[in-house]
Amino acid sequence: MTGFFDVQAIRALFPVAEKMTYLDSGFQAPMSGPVKAALETFIRESYETAGPKSIWLDRLENTRRKVAALLNADETEIAFTKNTSEAMNVAANALPLRAGDNVLLIEGDHPNNAYAFLNLTKKGVDVRFVPMAETVDAESFRPYVDARTRAISMSYVTFHAGHCFDIESVGAFCKERNLYFVLDIMQAVGVVPIDAKKIGATFIGSGTHKGLLVPQGLGLLYWDRTRVELEPAYLATISLEHPPADLIARANNMALARTAGRFEIGNFNLPAAHALGAALDLIGGIGVQNIQSHCFELGDRLIAGLDKLGVRLVGPRDRARRAPHIYVAALPAGEWLDYLASKQVRVSPERDGVRISLGMFNTSADIDRFLNVVGERAVAVRKSSRAA
Template structure:
């Protein structure tokens, strides 16, 4: 499926050139980057280089580890952090579990979370109930900020954990104000940035986050199996719940464990275990270079423009949107259309459109390579199937909006 030149222009960057790096986008209308982004040429080439090096030399491990540290520095730059504050993990879930279990929480302590937030963030903390920690969920509303949490904080509250962007409706919460509240009240603050990273600019210091967890297979363009963990290195009291030789300040050169050698480094390496997913880390290095060339602000603004167009087109069809509409409160790239997934998902698949089912509809999630032509195909598909019901649907939506 070729895309006409007139529909790939953007005021932010050369979308046509970017799109050429995602061949899958030419074969399917790919609107599912919130699930996983298609493999890009730079990442594929980084994997191929790793495989070729291993094939030809049996593995230049020190070269690979040097590249790992280069990638660690790139991740730190993306998050406004220092390289020694970044650890590599398997995925978001592992990152959130490391964070939850590193907090010095005791029986009777309380953690605040958001009802309906991502389950793998919630379960990491719900598991602490076995220690007597109380988990309290506050209501999810279109706007969540410091004032949303303030009434629930008492003398037993020790931490807040939340997502930056929601996966199921595209909320973009005011994590900076919540982080400010945590700093005022001396609370630990844990943030899941999986749905926003790579599209939404993130500043760990502005968030005042204790931990930030993420995977890399969405906005960071790398296949599944690699995660990230930011740790505020001033929080030296936070220690891992499990330990390996690689976690130590001075791993034993003779590979003999000793009880008097268990000191932890003053780096996020204390949270790392054993061998790394080296091919994925090198893929991530290439992905971060690619994202940096395009510009994270440019990616965000391009996706916002696509979102504005999608919302206007849905309004024209009389089809509702789940979640916030204003740029201030919405993620630039995640939109849930109020069409029942059970009735629509297979139809979209048959028409060559890749989307995801969500709680209240069909999720459309943009990547840096998407264009208005992709939206045209989506809208045409909705109109083709739903044309007889459009006037009634529009009336119902307008009535609901008042």
Template sequence: MNATEKLAAVRSQFPVTKRMVYLDSAFQTPLSTNVRTALEEFYAEGHETAGPKSVWLRRVERTREQVARFLNAAPNEIAFTKNTSEGLNIAANAVPLTAGDNVVLIEGDHPNNAYAWLNLKRKGVEVRFARLADTEVATAATFASYIDERTRVVTLSHVTFHAGQVHELGSIGRLCKERGIYFVVDAMQSVGVVPVDVKALGISVLAAGTHKGLLVPQGLGILYVQDGLTELQPAYLAMSSMARPPADYIARPDDMETRHDACRFEFGNVNLPDLHALSAAIELIESVGVPEIQRHVLALGDRLIGRLDRLGVELVGPRERGQRSHIYVLALPVQKWADHFARNQVRVSPERGGIRISFGMFNTVDDVDRLADVIRDGLKEETSNAMAHVD
């Protein structure tokens, strides 16, 4: 089966495509049939057998292995969380920061990353914001002038939610390694759509939720912590965090050593239903391949930009292929256009610069053309209303 046939087969997994033009994967992806089936099978087991927890936990470890391969990590470098924000807060509280140390972020990046680090200002940690235009992509040069001998962390999103830039993580990772700085990445908008190789990119900690490119309902996150960073310690402890959890379930105050792997950041029970779903979702994604998914959404972006140019509609973010992926923000006033798209069964999101269009692997050129037709009709309606007002 070639790539086109694989993508067509994937589309059939998303019944939502028969009801609307779904262009909102940067908000959340719709449920695929195979993910729904995995969830139903999990609940059926719990319903019919009262929950074979030992079997479920073995499957969790299998899913951990799948995630590790997906990111080019080792299973012992993967922990499961609730969402991206929890993962970023785990990182912010795990890095050994002291008063006078500083952290560098991108101004205007996702606020949940900023708040995780701004919360440390009460401990005397300085937070610096590098400026970057919506059409620019961050590189090592973006951060270089903000870094000094007290910089301990550089952190940013791989792909921005509000303009769609795909930042150049490779050069930033090399800079951090040269300077002995932790490199913390929010991969919420990239994982599952853009290839992510944590080793090649020099990432220390990566956090992501699974309800966008990884196709799983909200409530599950993944956390990568580079092996060997044992100085990163959890702010909260549970029995599952300990190197030697007591077999008799009696806490040992004289044995507080935590695990050396990423599981020291897992607290108690994990989201078992979503982890079953994640295993099925990764299988679906890998049936096409992330590089092929990226090529597909880029081609849709090429077509979208061409149609927008003919309509005279501008983009907020970058146009160059190497700087964008699946997220495109159209410079259309939200107040006027959000309702227009909804009336025409086109699912999009309002964003700070206009209307955000975001592709998934299930989208097609027909979706782009339908979107363009809806925009054209809206522009005609605007012109007609303006002329009527003049009259």
């Protein structure tokens, strides 16, 4: 544990952690005190004065700067979206893809990433799936690239087994082969450090309700601002370089903003953006590296405990290949979920078991409680089968 990580002080900001063993941040982060306070401020302002909107927009721009800092991007490279899916769809439809071009995805990756591209098959774009493996890197894609390959799109961290793929090698490969690179960081952001420049991504999309700690309904899009050829499929006043002051639309005024604002449409989810500002202050005060180390340590404890119980870990074990905070135990969800819920243990059902996903507020006591609850049932089942 790093000396700077005061988990008890952090935990005190997340009251849900005292009400249950919350191991489900990969589904939805529980609300913290600072996020609640930001939302309450917005509600009070809205209730009492209905604004002023200029202050609300200043706060939104402040949040944009914080997002940019988190991703090592420029603030002009960040757009707000509704969620990951919208970011992925904006990206997919901005790429200059023609009939006969192909895009490479990973088999079994998150469907919200895949559908954005599968939807382009009706324009004649070919979507090819590369096998999912414990590690995905440049070499995973190389055999599938041909003269008509234009893009690779993938998740950094998988939701269903906690793989953490080698995206820097994929980014370098995309550069070498002149491919666009679209990355979904929904399960990584806030826990795994992200450096958009090092990755070399064209677009990065995410929602904010997991590692970024806000309620659902706000997403992010990073756009590499050197890629000025990439244009939005949709257009609104705020997408323009010079929004008309008289609010009259003219066909001769459609130059796109030179910022990622070109991908934004209409008014914003202001309360969520304000909440995100508070969440990013919290995350920034602790440090993503420290959150990552904390989760890795809890994960090591979980893996050791599962080994003792004889329960298989579904995803990668090795720190170099696994996400710090997402683990799937091979406990059939149909048999285990209700039992765990009855013991106030909150996890998610997954393809191959139950998913234990960690947040900054989890402690070793949460891990031990999960293991004890699983162990107690396993012992009871063994006893009753001996008696039968």
